[in-house]
Amino acid sequence: MAGSIRGSGIAEPATAVARPSLRPAVRGRRWEILRQAARTRLGPLGVLVMLLAVTVALLAPVISPYDPLKQDLGHTLGRPDRAHLMGTDNVGRDVLSRMIWGTRVSLLAGFGSVALAMIAGGILGLLAGYAGGQTDGFVMRLMDAVLSFPPLVLALALGAVLGAGLGGVVIALGVVYTPTFARLMRGQVLTITTREYVEAARALGAPGWRVAWHHVLPNAAAPIVIQASLSVAFAILAEASLSFLGLGVQPPGASWGSMINAGRGYLQQAPWIVFWPGAALFVTVVGLNFVGDAVRDALDPRLRK
């Protein structure tokens, strides 16, 4: 990657002509990454799981057989049958419908919090690495302070003060994951700013923000993308844990974690209340891990055989 963009680094501030010639190279590189990702053994399986989860989340209102909130007290703890493929819960709600709607919550929380952390951490890391000196010291000590809290305990404490609900959980998890991205970005910036193409851009009179945006950021992106793809699975797990504890989406809303918590009192009579959302959570996390590993293998040439 560095090869194709390195050329543009020098040419860009001086002439606009160099830009169009860059694009096919970048596009070619993207195809190469996709081809690499597809070649890994479990990557495609992970992509399949992720696509399925995204489709289910998007089509929830269409494919959900029942209203996920509708109670049917005449049909509580119902075994899985034709009418309710995954059975019903303790107040007669359809487990399948709730699981389908829960997919939305999990994906929103997973991708939302990682996106938030990626943006916040990216900006802070860029600032720290680029400004250096006291700014760097302060930002990085701040990140160390955030890392001094065990992640779930910090998310729990933040979730508690921000109030229960999906928004609070996304922000709390976003804060928890921010230092990882900030540290990564800072490290990248420190390495990249010593390269000749950055020096050349500066010598040609490019302002600081332009150097950061056009030269540093694109070259620092790969490890950030790898980290993001690995973090989503953990963020989904963390959201489920917080929902399980009672933060996150509030009853009667459906999320996998809260469904499992609600069903744990009925393990003997109706294990399906816990089993289905548990299986959905496990399969999604395994799938996302496969995708994360494939992206890492494809983007990190050192790991490629």
Place this chain on the structure above:
Amino acid sequence: MGRLVFRRLLATIPVLVLVTAGVFALIHLTPGDPIDVMMAESVDDSVKANLRRELGLDQPIYVQYATWMRRLLRGDLGRSIRNGEPVIENVSRRIRPSLQLAALAMAVSLLLATPLGILSAARRNTSVDRVGTTFALFGICMPNFLLALLLIFCFGVKLRWLPISGYLDPLEDGWPGLRSLILPALTLGLALAAVVTRTLRSSMLEALGEDYVRTARAKGLSEWSVIRGHVLKNALIPVVTVLGLQLGTLIGGAVITEYVFALPGVGRLVVDAVFARDYPLVQGVVLLIAIGFILSNLAVDLLYGWIDPRIRYR
């Protein structure tokens, strides 16, 4: 070594200051009036005013912070607004089950992960290796609470071998106490074992490719002597790193495990305090956990120096 300890301790001071500031700010992040959030609407206004004064919330924020820090330096972490007891007392009553759980979980993970990791690496690409790697993937992707429920379902509900909740002190009650901790320790230990297995396998594989291993083999040592005498020692450093990195996950896992199995530990205390909106207790316990976490990370850092002389002299 003494200089290393001193340098590391010095470096934690600014972080500790920021941590205390963060914990202090926690109560002020609450949307709306924290007193209203902590107390029911029906509570008398004079009681609310008293609490506001007691917590110093009627003062300007810098005065509040200064007062809070002064108290903190004297070892006063505040009082729970629910039971009126100092935070320290609340925590010291709960620390024992938590430490016992952590120790047992660590034992479970090392007992499982050490043979599995070694065998996986030594018998690479065989069925033993596949068992090891599948176990690692399973443990890493399995949420703690789900594993806990699975174990409760199998060993508590179906087989009825082990108690599914409650706590007896193993040091006082012996075997019944130990039994009450088996399922929680398995829950917490299996997840940790997965990570350790994966790390041990990959660091063993790396060490197996080194020149000194080839030399050891060339001089005619048996494969197990090579592993025991040369590979394992060098493969342990990344395992210590991972154990250090996993401390946070272990504490988080303990919060969930204690919640599911109704263990009266510090993790359960945090969850209860959060739901009782007992903010002074949340602040105090979270601060203590963070300090404990920082100190354990420091201990892990120093442990490297002890295990690997190359780090000590850098």
